[in-house]
Amino acid sequence: MLISLLDRSRTRAGESDAAAVATTVERAVRADRLGFHRFWTAEHHAVPGVASAAPAVLLAAIGARTRRIRIGTGGIMLPNHRPLVVAEQALLLEALYPGRVDLGLGGSLGFTPPIRRALGRTELGEGGYAADLDSVLAYLDGRAELTVRPRVPAPPVYLLAIADGLRLAAERGLPAVAGGPLLDDAAALAAYARDFRPVRADASPTLVVSVEVVVADTTERARELLLPEAWAFADSRDVGEFRPLRPVEEVRRLLAGARPKKVEAVQGWMRTAVAGTPEQVRARLEELVERTGASEVLASVSAVGRADVARTDEVLASLRTG
Known part of the structure; x- marks a missing residue:
């Protein structure tokens, strides 16, 4: 399996945002040493539980501390930016770290109405995302009415x-x-492969599956380690924001008094994750790759304990075959 990491700079209760960002950089250095294929960062604005809002800036710091691993955005949300600026940032990163940059793009708006208003885009509008994507591609490929600098080979784009x-x-x-649930939508995945229109002779459908992963000595402990992120997801539907990760023991107490609908949301999120012993995780990931036809696993690891994150990273590194 080809395995990469997605780090969202998740904060923990009682931890500063600066500490979370610093930990992301140090984790990238470790991932480089362990031999991971890619290390991606994400974009979230004004979210209490996520410390990084500017993936390109964070990648500049990560690139300076790493030597081999590919670095990328997972992703930059096009509705929040002008296409020219996105292309400029991607090409500047490519100039700094040639052959190591990936540009992952998404089409989500800000998480809450105040964030959307602050970013200047409250709705996608018909054709807006597709048009922005086409503009970015034109700037990167040198097909636009102006030439974006620095003029270097364009990094690969992922959607x-x-x-x-x-x-x-x-x-x-x-x-x-x-x-998420899309990994169980065989029809949608098949449609991507069927409708793929190669723009180059050597292009073919390429799917990367993104999944939450936690490894522990027992299945029960691994599932416990998932609880804080699962709770944050379910809680966001009530409070309108992703909060910092809470200790497992606290989440257990909160779950004991939670409404059935919230418990169901926690359980539903956990069903989409991969958790267990090293052998169980290997089997689950191999099954996922086989079932979806994916060429790569992009793993998120959001356990509260940094040691648990490091342990999972080490196990995932031992599973990779590419």
Whole structure:
């Protein structure tokens, strides 16, 4: 399996945002040493539980501390930016770290209405995302009415399967990144492969599956380690924001008094994750790759304990075959 990491700079209760960002950089250095294929960062604005809002800036720091691993955005949300600026940032990173940069793009708006208003885009609008994507591609490929600097080879572009991203990826002949319930949608995944329109002779459908992964000595302990992230997801539906990760023991107490609908949301999120012993995780990931036809696993690891994250990283590194 080809395995990469997605780090969202998740904060923990009582931890500063600065500490979370610093930990992301140090984790990238460790991932480089362990031999991972890619290390991607994400974009989230004004979210209490996520410390990084500017993946390109964070990647500049990561690139300076690493030597081999590919670095990328998972992803930059096009509705929040002008296409020219996205292309400029990607090409500047490519100039700094040639042959190591990936540009992952998505079509999500800000998480809450105040964030959307602050970013200047409160709705996608018909054709807006597709038009922005086409503009970015034109700037990168040198087909636009102006030449973007620095003029260097364009990094590969990946589309996140959100906001019609899977269909757009097929139409534009781009690799796609899919996660969550979409991994069980055989029809949608098959449509991506069937409708893929190669823009180059050597292009073919390329699917990266994004999944939450935790490894522990027992299945029960691994599932416990998933609880804080699962709770944050379910809680976001009530409070309108992703909060910092809470200790497992606290989440257990909160679950004991939670409404059935919230417990169901926690359980539903956990069903989409991969958790267990090293042998169980290997089997689950191999099954996932076989079932979806994916070429790569993009793993998120959001356990509260940094040691648990490091342990999972080490196990995942031992599973990779590419």
